[in-house]
Amino acid sequence: MxxxxxxxxxxxxxxxxxxxxxxxxxxxxxxxxxxxxxxxxxxxxxxxxxxxxxxxxxxxxxxxxxxxxxxxxxxxxxxxxxxxxxxxxxxxxxxxxxxxxxxxxxxxxQLPPTQELQDARLHRRIAIALRERGDPGDEAGSRKHLALAEELAPLDWTIRRGNMPLVGIDPFGEEFFKFVGEWAKAGRPGYELGTGRETKPDLT
Amino acid sequence: MESSSLVIRSDGGTSAVTSSREFGDFSILVSDFEGATGWGLKPEGLCKGDVCYPVRNVEELSDGVNIDLATFAKLTNQSLLFDSEYQVAALGELASSRATSMSTLVAPDFRLPDIHGKQVSFSDFNRRKRLLLAWSSW
Missing domain, CATH: 3.40.30.10 (Glutaredoxin)
Known part of the structure; x- marks a missing residue:
């Protein structure tokens, strides 16, 4: 095409x-x-x-x-x-x-953001900038802001799952499935169009 | 005390600036301001391109040497997060502004590096149908 x-x-x-x-x-x-x-x-x-x-x-x-x-x-x-x-x-x-x-x-x-999600995105940007700057102590600062981002947007995949490799967590491991469980329990928030989605998904 | 800090704009551009806590909790030098934020302090107010926001009380925004980023963000309808300990500030779009811009259905432009390090804009591909695909390695 x-x-x-x-x-x-x-x-x-x-x-x-x-x-x-x-x-x-x-x-x-x-x-x-x-x-x-x-x-x-x-x-x-x-x-x-x-x-x-x-x-x-x-x-x-x-x-x-x-x-x-x-x-x-x-x-x-x-x-x-x-x-x-x-x-x-x-x-x-x-x-x-x-x-x-x-x-x-x-x-x-469309999925207009909450202010919490916007703030989470800024915390994540601060974390990435600190990770790249790499001065003494910046690694701790980076982790602090990644954690703050996750607190504000615990069900957003770009934050929760996107953070996993940054802190050395296997994105297909135990932490990931714990997150998927939380997300499923909350009603699988996210894209609602669901184009091509088959019925009765079993994600838990 | 002055220190070297990073300011991240809402478009992702990042600048090193001289910051202090002598005027507000996180202020940057007037001389660094336009380069770091993309906004200029003019007689009309705070301006970026054709857009200007009036500044009723300049003393609240600047002492002549420093510009307080929290006041700047408030006057220009942006959100601000900063960490004085780690000396990083990030400016962003408020959720309410983002909701308004999304509902116009106008596709916003952006500029990012490609895998060869070349800067590419979404508008480089204008006048054709586009599939904007969000993907990740995680």
Whole structure:
């Protein structure tokens, strides 16, 4: 679809640029991969988990809000999301200019942040800046601000899970499943469109 | 006492500045202000591009040498978090402003480095349909 006036722009919500470079190089991606160590794009567009996508048209208008969007069925057994449903909708829009949501629906499904989430994002930025500065004591300061971010946004994946590798926690380990349990118990807050989501997900 | 601090703007740009606690809890030198924040203190008020916010009481904002970041953030409708111990301040968008900007459905521009270290703007790909994909290695 790259020929039909269509462009994928990938943004890695990642403080570890080496991990991004390694993945993007290995996959030989044909689209740009940008590195967003401060989660600026999450803040601007309301991303609370990955992978997720937003559609923007030729006139810079958001025509589909943030929605969990698998590139493939790699994690289907976990996410219960059928990637083919996403791919078909995308094809209809790019090739046929057909949208599945109108403007009012786009607004309804947006996730405007709470002030707590905005503050959590700033704490996380301070933590990343301290980690990069690396003066004596900055590591402790970085951890302090990562913890403050998690207190303010305990159910946001970009904060909770995104922090795990920064403090040496296995993002597929015990802490992660504890977080998933908390998140499921709270009603799985996040993208509500649920495009391609199969019924009866069992995440707990 | 003056120290060297970092200021992180809402667009992610980061600057090293000279800060002090002599004027407000976290102030930076007037000479560092525009470079660090992108805002200028002018006769019309605090200005960035075409946008100006009036400053009714300049003495509250600046003693002529320093600018108090908390007052600056309040006057320009931004949020501010700072840590005086670690000497870092971060300016951000208030939740209410973000909700308003999101509801316009106008896709905001941003500028980030790509994997080769080249600065890329979202608007470099304008006038075509775009899939903005948020992804991560974690």
């Amino acid at each position: 790259q020929d039909s006036g269509f462009q994928i722009v990938a943004v890695a919500l990642d403080a570890d640029e080496n991990a991004v470079i390694e993945w993007a190089t290995k996959e030989a991606l044909t689209f740009p991969v940008l590195i967003d160590k401060f989660h600026i794009v999450a803040d601007l567009y309301g991303f609370v988990n990955v992978p997720a996508a937003i559609w923007v048209d030729e006139n810079d208008k958001i025509v589909r809000p943030a929605d969990g969007t698998p590139g493939s069925d790699l994690f289907r057994s976990f996410s219960h999301v059928d990637s083919e449903v996403h791919h078909n909708l995308l094809r209809s829009w790019v090739r046929g200019n057909v949208r599945d949501l109108d403007d009012a629906q786009v607004r309804d499904f």
